Amino acid sequence: MKKLNIIAILATLAVVGCKETKKNQESPALDSEIQYGATIDPPEAQEEGISIAPIEHATVVLEWNDLTIYVDPVGGAEAFEGQNDPDLILITDIHGDHFNLETLEALNTKKAKIIVPQAVADKMPDTFAPQIDVLDNGDSKERFGITVEAIPMYNLREEAKQFHEKGRGNGYVLNMGDQRVYFSGDTEDIPEMRNLENIDIAFVCMNLPYTMTVKSAADAVLEFKPDQVYPYHYRGKPDVSDVNEFKSLVNSGNSNIEVVQLDWYPNESY
Template identity: 60%
Template sequence: MKTFALSLVCSLIALFTYAQRPVADHEKAKGGELTIQPITHATLVLSYQGKNIYVDPTGGAAAFTGLGAPDMIILTDIHGDHFDAKTIDAINTNHAVIVVPQAVADKLPATTDKSKLVILKNGDKTTQLAIAIEAIPMYNLPESATAMHTKGRGNGYVLTIGGKNIYISGDTADIPEMRNLKNIDIAFVCMNLPYTMDVATAAKGVLAFKPKVVYPYHYRGQDVNQFKALVNAGDANIDVRLREWYPAAK
């Protein structure tokens, strides 16, 4: 009876989590469809040709109920809202390539299969599962040895999936390396003080590199409607997609 009750409770929690999750977006790409599934805060899942890419997975296994196991895990930084060792331990990583900066590799659970690690420093490039990956710097301005995010420790990433260039900012300021990006189709851009940028600064950065589509994410406590207004006042052609990354807050 206790086993049944526990199973029932777990099922109800999983169903609640699934119901709270934002609806996925679907993009046409070469060779198939790219699915974009927001999860929470800085966590998302990209799916293409049967492959699932988990970005900064947090929230435990329940956060990914109904989604396929990861074929690739991409981690940006050591902070707990991007790197959660318990979640990595909980999800099925049996077949997952894990792409990380060195600082994250140093903190992975002892159970992690180190043969599956791909360690990148800023500027490095690799191809995994037919997906081109470039590590982009992410850091605070002004630069400081005591900043929350120092240059070289973490990675943002540009992924090329089905001909789409996808930028994942990680925790960054409006840095030159972001402003100088070219031909970005889809961008996930952070904004929350005091850790990254404010809304106005994030909008200025986006207007500098002009992605076709931008998702504000990692925005707890920020006015994303203002972000959308500022971006579209500067360029009405940028598709600013507001999604609910904090459903539990309602």
């Protein structure tokens, strides 16, 4: 059975027993507000625990087996105060809410490997070259016992294709022990997402006009059936996507999928 512990915006996932037992549990009821500063089902034991710290928007820190993973680090070094220095950094795309060179230069990344698509590598100075692994869509790389798969991310709607063209950016699946963790990056509900298999934790974007609607995101999640899904990257222009609606759509279609709402915008009120 998998249980989640969230303490002061640090979410700790513990895996105890088999995946099938967890899927047979009843899904939690729809919450009217985002979960933060609360403790939910503290684990009795912890095996291959993954700690999840939402930083903001698309930026997140994972802790696993004494390793620290930064995904799309932006916001300057101050955004990562209190976090361990990264061992592995994943960057999905060239846009400023995913790639910020000043943040990378301000952080202590001396021990880190940095996995990026070619478009991001082209924007990084030579000083980072020894640390960089370039992955194209469909490639994979093992670092620190984590196998990282590069998944396509792109827009489908004609009016949105200008934002994310196919082949430029990467979503990622991280194989961490017996856990598979998916980060969508900026994408719509593309076939490559819908065809994902055996995903334990999924981080799925939903914001217009850049990515996809709440309904499209929920529909894709219901197709690839992750055990847990975290709506993230949901601030658009000018609107903010309704993550409660997303949770309702997912759980009405499949009550076995746990939707976890974290506070990705702690410095903003809506």
